[in-house]
Amino acid sequence: MICSEPSELQELVRQLHRQASPWLPAGQGSRLHWGPPVLPAPGEEQPLVVSTSRLDRVIEHCVGDFTVTVQAGMPLAQLQAELSRQNQWLAIDTPWGSDATSATDGNQGSIGGLVARGLAGGLRQRYLGVRDQLIGIGVLRADGTAARAGGKVVKNVAGYDLMRLFTGSWGSLGLITELTLRTFPRPPQRRGLLLQGDLSALESLRRQALAAGLLPQRLDWWSPALADGQPALLLSLVSVSAEAIVDQLTQHCQAAERAGLRAERLDPEQLQALESAGRGNAGSPGPEGQWLLQLGVLPARGAELLADPALRGLRLSLAAGAGQGIAWAAAQEVPNHRVEQLRRRCEALGGFLTVLQQPDNSGLPAWGDSPSRPLIEAIKREFDPLQQLARGRLPGVNPQPGTRV
Numbered sequence: 001m002i003c004s005e006p007s008e009l010q011e012l013v014r015q016l017h018r019q020a021s022p023w024l025p026a027g028q029g030s031r032l033h034w035g036p037p038v039l040p041a042p043g044e045e046q047p048l049v050v051s052t053s054r055l056d057r058v059i060e061h062c063v064g065d066f067t068v069t070v071q072a073g074m075p076l077a078q079l080q081a082e083l084s085r086q087n088q089w090l091a092i093d094t095p096w097g098s099d100a101t102s103a104t105d106g107n108q109g110s111i112g113g114l115v116a117r118g119l120a121g122g123l124r125q126r127y128l129g130v131r132d133q134l135i136g137i138g139v140l141r142a143d144g145t146a147a148r149a150g151g152k153v154v155k156n157v158a159g160y161d162l163m164r165l166f167t168g169s170w171g172s173l174g175l176i177t178e179l180t181l182r183t184f185p186r187p188p189q190r191r192g193l194l195l196q197g198d199l200s201a202l203e204s205l206r207r208q209a210l211a212a213g214l215l216p217q218r219l220d221w222w223s224p225a226l227a228d229g230q231p232a233l234l235l236s237l238v239s240v241s242a243e244a245i246v247d248q249l250t251q252h253c254q255a256a257e258r259a260g261l262r263a264e265r266l267d268p269e270q271l272q273a274l275e276s277a278g279r280g281n282a283g284s285p286g287p288e289g290q291w292l293l294q295l296g297v298l299p300a301r302g303a304e305l306l307a308d309p310a311l312r313g314l315r316l317s318l319a320a321g322a323g324q325g326i327a328w329a330a331a332q333e334v335p336n337h338r339v340e341q342l343r344r345r346c347e348a349l350g351g352f353l354t355v356l357q358q359p360d361n362s363g364l365p366a367w368g369d370s371p372s373r374p375l376i377e378a379i380k381r382e383f384d385p386l387q388q389l390a391r392g393r394l395p396g397v398n399p400q401p402g403t404r405v
């Protein structure tokens with residue numbers, strides 16, 4: 001169901017609450033099927049979807065304050081295009097499977113969907129994750145009550161921090177209607193470097209790059225399957241000055257040479273093409289029957305993950321400073337048991353593995369029980385007492401009790 005006005009949406013949510021009907025909050029609907037299945041109402045085949053896709057306007061862009069307030073259904077691609085007219089941007093990664101250069105690519109999804117999924121890529125390294133860039137939020141609770149937290153200025157910590165609670169909530173706590181986010185000036189100069197060779201030499205270069213006075217904009221590990229058979233580090237540099245960026249590049253190249261690594265300098269177009277390959281290439285979010293995994297390890301253990309045999313055949317782009325990334329492979333390239341093995345390995349390296357998409361019948365739980373499961377369930381009961389929202393899909397609660405994860 002799609003509403004064009006916030007008041008219509010509120011009335012719809014109130015009515016669904018009176019009827020105790022289950023429903024699923026949605027943005028553009030580009031990735032609704034990823035993660036654990038959502039249970040429909042008894043007798044129905046599909047869950048009822050309440051879409052915010054027509055709530056797609058910029059409410060206020062305070063150019064001088066570097067903040068923007070938008071309706072939740074605003075497509076990310078369109079918002080970036082509007083901000084770029086003021087030479088600003090949201091320092092948020094383009095989601096996996098979408099085209100960063102297109103202002104109309106629906107696969108990028110809505111800003112509300114992006115916050116609800118709470119995933120971040122390599123930009124997290126320098127700009128932190130999406131939850132840290134959120135400074136205000138408007139939501140509709142399950143009974144239709146409108147609630148607000150945060151504000152429209154960067155230094156504002158009034159009230160409960162609903163921003164962090166709703167980031168990564170997967171539509172399980174309420175419907176996000178409005179968001180205020182920080183914007184950043186667009187850096188005019190970009191260059192890149194692709195480094196390949198011995199894994200321990202790459203690891204020491206990774207540490208040096210992250211300890212440098214000028215942090216790279218992003219630094220991503222690439223698994224051998226993504227980088228033509230050898231592990232790689234993709235370094236993206238930004239600056240306001242052309243000389244400064246050439247200087248930084250030269251320093252990184254010299255360090256790579258000393259370590260016996262192969263270094264390929266990348267101009268902005270080459271860098272963009274490689275970043276796109278690290279997002280599974282522009283286009284569809286991948287056919288059914290493809291593995292898509294979100295995973296993380298302690299940042300210092302990334303190189304160990306890259307060397308692990310469980311990763312064989314999986315294309316992985318992992319933010320080398322934050323330790324989080326996305327891995328994918330065609331169904332026939334990776335058997336189920338290897339994904340289970342990889343999950344155990346990620347956990348042993350201080351991290352996690354979430355199955356976003358899996359081949360039919362593989363039957364792996366999307367996620368396991370978090371140690372804070374009782375707290376998560378208590379919050380869910382508070383926000384959604386009739387268990388209407390995203391029934392069967394609660395991050396941190398194993399959707400298949402009794403299944404080993």
Ligand SMILES: Cc1cc2nc3c(=O)[nH]c(=O)nc-3n(C[C@H](O)[C@H](O)[C@H](O)COP(=O)(O)OP(=O)(O)OC[C@H]3O[C@@H](n4cnc5c(N)ncnc54)[C@H](O)[C@@H]3O)c2cc1C
Pocket residue numbers: 024025026027028029030031032033034052072073092093094095096108109110111112113114115116117118119120121122170171172174175176177292326356390
């Ligand atoms: C680097 C990176 C990689 C990513 N890779 C993936 C990936 O591989 N898989 C993936 O699923 N996502 C990924 N994401 C997140 C992705 O951005 C979102 O899934 C996408 O933005 C969805 O947008 P949508 O409008 O199509 O949402 P939908 O597909 O409509 O919904 C996505 C999810 O968000 C919830 N939701 C949507 N809108 C609202 C709202 N207004 N209020 C409350 N809940 C809402 C839905 O219930 C659902 O759980 C990635 C993000 C980044 C930054």
